[in-house]
Amino acid sequence: MVSRTTDDYQALALAGCEAVCEPAFWAGFDRSSPQGFYDYFSQLTEYEPRRAAKFGIRHFSWLCINPKEADDPVFAREVMSLIPQFLGAATVLGIGEIGLNKNTRNELAIFEEHVQLALDHDLPILIHTPHLEDKLKGTRLTLDALANFPALDRAKVIIDHVEEHTVAPVLEAGYWAGLTLYPHSKCSLDRAIDMLEVHGPDRLWMNSACDWGVSDPLAVPKCALRMKARGHPAPAIEQVIHENPRRFLSQSPRFVLESLTS
C-alpha cells in the first residue's frame, strides 16, 4: 500500500476488509542503493502497519528484492543481506514477491537464492509471474526452478498473477495460485470467476492489484459482487475472498486476525 493514499485504507475498511498483505515490490523506479531498500523494508514493517491500524485493518508484508531490480546480482545480493534482520518483525509473513520479470539468467539465480532463504527460515513464499508476453515462459521457468527444491512444501507457496494459460500447470504442480485483479490490461473480474468455475476454488485466491499503475484496491469486493450476479452462492464467495487467503496465510504463525481494538 506504499503506493496508495490513506483514502484507500478508508475505502477498504468500509468494504469490510480485515487485513491486507503487501509484497515488497518495485517503487516505480530503480532504487539507487541497497540503503534505499533498508528504508523501504522499515516502511513496510513499521509505518504501514500503523497506518492501516488507524482503520482497523491488519497490515502484513512479504520481503525480498523484486524481480525488476534483481537483474544486477551484486546489487540484489546486497539487498538480500538486509532481509534477515527484518524477518523477526511481527507482521512479516514470508519471502515475496520474488520471481522473474524478463526471464533472465540473473533473475532466475536471484529467485532461487530467495527460495533458499525462505527454506532456511521456514517461511511461506509469494511468487510474482511476469507480465503479458513474458508470463507463459516465466511461469514455466519458475515451475522448473521450484522442482529443484525437494524440501519445499508446495502448500506454502503461492504463484501469483496466473491467467488462463498458466493457472492449470501451477495448480497441477501442487501450488496455490493467485488471481490478481486489474481494471484493465490483465485479469478482469469475469475472467477470474471463469477460472474459479473451471478449476475449482480449492487453492485459488483473488487479490486486488494496488500498484503504481491503474489498479483498484476494491477489486476483490467488486469481484464478490460480480460472483453474486453470476449466481455463485454466498458460501462459495466467502470461501474465495476470505477463507482461502486465511487458510494459506495462517501457515505463518504471525497471521492473526484478532480485533485491533481488543
Next chain:
Amino acid sequence: MTDRAKLLDLQFIESRHLLIELAAFLDRMDRHAGNGDYRFDALKNALPILLEDRPDRAKAILEALSDQSAEPIPQAAFQGAFGAPLPLQTGN
C-alpha cells in the same frame, strides 16, 4: 451458478461493446499511415481463434500472444512488456 440466458442478460451488451471497439481499432489502424508492427500482426493472427469451436479460446489467445522460447535470456534490454512477443522471441 447461472445459465446462458442470465449470462446474456448480464454481459451481452458489454461483449457487444468490446467487439465493436476491436473492430473500430482495426479500422482506425487501417485508416492511419505507418509501418507494420509485430503487435498488430500478433493481434490479427490471434483473431481467428475467436471463431474456433473450443472451450479455451482465452487460453489460446494468451498463448498466441506469448513468448514461446524456453531458455532464460542472458540480459534484459528493457524492463517492461508490450503484450506480444518481439519477432526474435517467437521461438520459431
